[in-house]
Amino acid sequence: MGKTLAQKIFDAHLIDTPAEGVSVLSLDRVFCHEITTPIAINDLVARGKDRVFDPTKIKAVIDHVTPSKDSKTAEQAKTLRDWARRNDIKDFFDIGENGVCHAIFPEKGFVRPGFTVIMGDSHTCTHGAFGAFAAGVGTTDLEVGILKGVCTMRAPETIKVNVTGTLPEGVYAKDVILSIIKMLTVNGATDKVIEFAGPVIDGFTMESRMTLCNMAIEAGGTCGCCYPDMVTVDYLWSFISKEFSSRAEALKEYSKWRPDDDAEYFKVIDFDVTTLEPVMTVNYKPDQVRTIREMEGTKVDQVYIGSCTNGRLEDLRIAASVLKGKRIAPNVRAIVSPATPLVFRQALAEGIIQIFMDAGFCVTNPTCGACLGMSNGVLANGEVCASTTNRNFNGRMGKGGMVHLMSPASAAATAIAGCIKNSPLYKG
Amino acid sequence: MKNFSGKILFLDRSDINTDEIIPAKYLTELTKEALKPYCLEDLNLPPFNPKTDVAGKSVIITRANFGCGSSREHAPWVLECNGINLVIAENFARIFRQNMFNCGLMAIQLSPEAIDDIFKTFAGGEAECSTDLDKLVFTISGSGVTKEYKFEVGKFDFELVKAGGWVDYADKKY
The missing domain is CATH 3.30.499.10 (Aconitase, domain 3)
Structure with missing residues (x-):
């Protein structure tokens, strides 16, 4: 039996199976913002473990309340800022350079097909748009990610949503994902990965794919994923051009992270958007x-x-x-x-x-x-x-x-x- | 290990989200203890009153998809601050469930039928839950009735509860 996109990524990152159905994965990226990270930082300091597993794999941004609105948010920002400096985290984005985490990290080329990504933020599923496995976690998971570069996940089953037909003019990725959430309900994808596939998704820009994957969590999904293709390569090209001799070469490499044709799904849904209206x-x-x-x-x-x-x-x-x-x-x-x-x-x-x-x-x-x-x-x-x-x-x-x-x-x-x-x- | 027995708070609704458990405006607090007064503040579920109905409770029993929405671990923390270390529901949102076990707290799933039976038998009056972690049984009593409900807990989840959480577990092992 073939593998889904998430299964392939899990297999490539598996470092332990502490119990049946539980995987401990190595992490390619740990993203941090100033709301959920400071308590993890303070706990690490209190434990005498103020260090990071790899400063090049950790990216941090002040984005939720910026510039700080009061003394408490100023303290949160300072905690993150001081931590990033003393742990030599070069990719830290402060006032003047900062943006919303799930927009700025992709824009900087930090997410690649096949990556494992966690962040203390439920909309981390956005990064699955690149053919990555990206999941929101709590502060404790984040803390362990920062310290050890690992995360535990239940082996996910996958729901595949085939988006077919022709999207009418004036109807967008947001209308598609809201309609999919309506179909799945708010916990229809709990503990599941959602693969968004089909000709409509193939025709989407990376921005539209991110809009789509961003809201996978609103159906309870662990991650929303799109398959890496030339749209992905083109978006990333300025960051990866030194790694590959050509875009075709990059596409060939990234195509490893597409599911097998005979992959086993929890459920496959066909969604024809030809008559979809704005919702x-x-x-x-x-x-x-x-x-x-x-x-x-x-x-x-x-x-x-x-x-x-x-x-x-x-x-x-x-x-x-x-x-x-x-x-x-x-x-x-x-x-x-x-x-x-x-x-x-x-x-x-x-x-x-x-x-x-x-x-x-x-x-x-x-x-x-x-x-x-x-x-x-x-x-x-x-x-x-x-x-x-x-x-x-x-x-x-x-x-x-x-x-x-x-x-x-x-x-x-x-x-x-x-x-x-x-x-x-x-x-x- | 923490205490997993005591008086029950019944929340008879599905999809109670983390914004309802602890509103975002309190996420600027830098200690877990500071969250204590705001537990379930935005939950609009009459006759539930967050100001008077949380105190003294140790167990929440609720319906489906509890803890959906944001990844904020402030949700388990605010429960823990108020002495609530156990939530029993039909099912949970993934991040909330993981956060509970990561903190050494328990999020336990029972069948919709069992949850329904608990609500029909005990909700509306005072009830207590006694948790037996060896036999994996909840004994619920109230209004002169006592009933037992068997439960399951994943092996790894249980190890986290025994270790006191994921940080200590992971630090030793990885």
């Missing part, structure tokens, strides 16, 4: 999904475009194409957070930031803040936000607030209308 979440669970059309006219107070789900250049371009020459409705305030400094620079160079500002958006620095109600766009009780983020849990963006998750195109159209509205890019 959004309602209520407080990410599997509660309806079409934008059904919800049109619902008033919103805030629109937020950004996050590890939809804060990349592709997302900002799409939103700007809707916003160009328009103003947001007077009942709405709107915020855009380019996910990284590079996204910000490119958006400036392309005139996209100008379009957002002319439309009446507040442009913030790259940060996660608003998505989890920590800073830069927290909702008041009873307020409604149309958001390109990934969670609509009760209180997520502020106590008593309602979050409707949707694509950047839908969010931009909603900002202009002042209420939920399909974007003119969707002609359905």
Whole structure:
């Protein structure tokens, strides 16, 4: 019997099987941010083990609340900063160079096909877009990862989602993944890896693939994966050109990390997106999904475009194409957070930031803040936000607030209308 | 090993997420103990009142997919700070379950039928759970009724509980 993508990566990284079905894997990357890492750092210090397994494999960023908003967040940032310096972690991104972790780490070329990656952040599944195994973990797993370069995982079964047909104009990766979560439900993929495959995914950019894999956790998935192909190689080429004589050579090497044709799956789902419409979440669970059309006219107070789900250049371009020459409705305030400094620079160079500002958006620095109600766009009780983020849990963006998750195109159209509205890019 | 017996807090809903267990605004705390007052603060599940109903409880019994959402280990920590070292549910989100065992706490799965029976028999009144880790049996008593429920715990998970968590275990072995 053949192997799934995750099985191949597990086999290549297996260092121990402490019990049946439990694998201890060696790690290629341990990513860190300032919210979940400091308590691990403090514990290592208290244990007299203030060291790291390999400073070149650890990457760290201050992203959740940045610049720090108060003394506590300043202390968290300082803890991470001081630790990175004394342990010689060169790839540490501080104010001025920092961006949302799941956007900046791929952008720096840190994730490669076949890698094992952990981070103390549930949306670490994003990095599976490169054909890697990437999983969110808690602080204790992170601590052991930092110290020993290992992590324990139950051997995952895999759900394969074949995305077929032709995605209509104005319908995006966000609409696809929200629809898949609706099908799977919020724990339909618990302890499972999701492989996203099929012609629609083959045609997706790396940005769209990251949007897709980012939300695997919202169905309970351990990791969402796409297969490495020439799109992956092209995205990584500036980082790997010294390792390979040609792109074809790189593709050949990375193709090791595609599943076998006779791989065994827990479940295979075929999803034809030909008639898919733009969708959004309602209520407080990410599997509660309806079409934008059904919800049109619902008033919103805030629109937020950004996050590890939809804060990349592709997302900002799409939103700007809707916003160009328009103003947001007077009942709405709107915020855009380019996910990284590079996204910000490119958006400036392309005139996209100008379009957002002319439309009446507040442009913030790259940060996660608003998505989890920590800073830069927290909702008041009873307020409604149309958001390109990934969670609509009760209180997520502020106590008593309602979050409707949707694509950047839908969010931009909603900002202009002042209420939920399909974007003119969707002609359905 | 920690204590895994005591008064039960019944939370009769599936998909209770980590934002409900400990809201993100408290993730800026630098010690686990500082989280204590905020346990389940954003859980809107009447008549549950986080201010009065958490104190004195040692065991949570709930439905499916408990601990979904964020990876924050602050969720098990805030339970532990409040003396809750055991959660019994139909099933758990992966990261939360792993975080519990990594801290030497227990997240134990029972069948939907068993969970349903526990809710029907005991919820609504005061009930206690006595955990026998040798026989792998929960003895639940309340309202004049006592019932036993067998459970399973993975070999590796149990080793983590005995070792007091994953850091000590891994440091010795790898």
